[in-house]
Amino acid sequence: MFITQYLADEHRKCDQFYADVEKAVSEGNWEEAERLFDLFKEKTLLHFRKEEEVLFPEFEMRTGITMGPTQVMRFEHQQARDLIQRLEEALKNRNKEEFLSVGESFMVLIQQHNMKEEQILYPMSDQHLDREEVVMKLSDLGEV
Ligand SMILES: [Fe+2]
Ligand SMILES: [Fe+2]
Numbered sequence: 001m002f003i004t005q006y007l008a009d010e011h012r013k014c015d016q017f018y019a020d021v022e023k024a025v026s027e028g029n030w031e032e033a034e035r036l037f038d039l040f041k042e043k044t045l046l047h048f049r050k051e052e053e054v055l056f057p058e059f060e061m062r063t064g065i066t067m068g069p070t071q072v073m074r075f076e077h078q079q080a081r082d083l084i085q086r087l088e089e090a091l092k093n094r095n096k097e098e099f100l101s102v103g104e105s106f107m108v109l110i111q112q113h114n115m116k117e118e119q120i121l122y123p124m125s126d127q128h129l130d131r132e133e134v135v136m137k138l139s140d141l142g143e144v
Contacts, residue, residue, distance in 0.1 A: 001135045003055070004122035010047045010144040011114045017043055018107070025091070025099050037091055041084055043144045048077045050144075051117075054137045055125060062128045069121050076113045080106065 017040035024033035056070040083106040090099035125134065 001131065002122075003125045003129065003131055003134055003138075004118065006135050006138065007047075007051070007055070007122055008114075008118050010043075010050075011118070013144050014040070014044050014047055014110075018103070022100070022103055025096055025103075028096065030091075030094055034091060037088070041088070044084065045081070046142055047144050048080070050138045050141050052077065053141065054134065055121075058129050058134055058137075059121070059125055063124070069116070069124075073113070073117065073121065076109065080109055080113070083109065 017036070021033055021036040021040050024030075024036055052074065056073065060066045060070055083102055086102045087099060087106065090102055
């Protein structure tokens with residue numbers, strides 16, 4: 001199993017979790033939206049944690065590159081966490097307009113972030129790291 005395939009698959013799942021929340025919010029289906037939001041948040045934060053606790057440290061240790069892509073990725077995770085916080089507020093206030101507007105910013109950020117990971121960081125990881133071992137450690141933290 002390639003790291004790229006394993007983690008890109010989680011990106012697809014998280015995209016779908018968000019799309020489901022957005023649909024429920026658009027339809028004014030607030031209770032369903034809250035339920036779906038919890039799932040989206042839990043899985044997205046788990047994906048970030050898997051990268052931050054396993055992939056990034058392994059990448060830094062094996063390549064010696066500590067001030068490059070992993071630092072940028074960590075910073076973007078923090079930006080994404082802030083936006084998820086704002087989405088949660090908008091949801092609590094049942095503010096559809098605010099939710100969809102913050103959601104648009106979230107999607108722009110996360111699509112660019114995911115593209116960088118899938119095109120640069122993951123392929124470099126597959127090249128330099130012990131793929132099987134890393135995928136096993138990632139799986140140990142749970143499934144997205
Ligand atoms: Fe990431
Ligand atoms: Fe990722």
